[in-house]
Amino acid sequence: MENTQGKKAFIKKIRHKYRLAIFNEQSYEEVFRVRLSRLNVFTVVSFSIVIIIGLVTLLIAYTGLKEYIPGYPSAKQRVLMVRNASRVDSLILEIHKRDQFVKSIQTVIRGEVPESIEQEDSSPTNADAIESAKLDNTQRDIEFRQEVEAEEKFNLAVLDDKSKDLKLNQQYFFPPIKGIVVNKYNESTNHFGVDIVSKPGETVSAILDGxxxxxxxxxxxxxxxxxxxxxxxxxxxxxxxxxxxxxxSFVKAGEAIANTGNSGELTTGPHLHFELWYKSAALNPEEYILFE
Structure with a gap:
């Protein structure tokens, strides 16, 4: 009973009307008046606060004012972040492609068969297709493949004169650089090229189109x-x-491709180490090119 009376008294209290009047200081004439209750004041103030918060939120979200908030990145910074993230993804992809390419080149030089990139796909469909293709190979096909691989096996030896393509003798090789050959081709020491000394920064040219x-x-x-x-x-x-x-890049014979230098650990001074390979076998460049 007492709680009910207390609630009624509280409701009556907040609904009780008050008059707010504004008078002229000199003539005491009433300029403005309004009747208010505590409930009216609380409702108006609460609604005004909600509207102000909403307007400030919209103003910050859809204007440039948000850039002045501490810790919030500017539009330029956000563009750079997105651009850098895209560049990082592209660099990772390019590095992966380069590593695959270098690995394939090294595998070919060692005389092995490079793995196909398609073999990385481990889906059941590709696996079944590969397994089916293997089953279709006859014993005769396997023996023929082994014979061909044995004949075409890569090596680091010089080609015999009989095995040299006659087209090589008919080619005109543009000298990569003019200079003195200080270290000649030597298969026994695994020096599969020639070292040519010239002026530092001399232009290196392509010997043929390629x-x-x-x-x-x-x-x-x-x-x-x-x-x-x-x-x-x-x-x-x-x-x-x-x-x-x-x-x-596609280059023409005689086109500039590099400048001589002294980069790498296996060097004692500015020079060009030049190698010539034909069908995976090393050739003596001095037999085809005049460097002086």
């Missing part, structure tokens, strides 16, 4: 460029100070 299949840096040989030419011919240029072409 496509750049590798550009990069190695600890031992510094800046390296490898070019694939026609007729299974590959030329390699090592210890450069600067590379002028990117991987995948």
């Amino acid at each position: 496509t750049v299949i590798f550009t990069g840096w190695t600890v031992e040989t510094g800046y390296v460029m490898i070019i694939q030419h026609g007729s299974d011919l590959i030329s390699s240029y090592k210890h450069n100070s600067k590379l002028l072409k990117e991987m995948g």
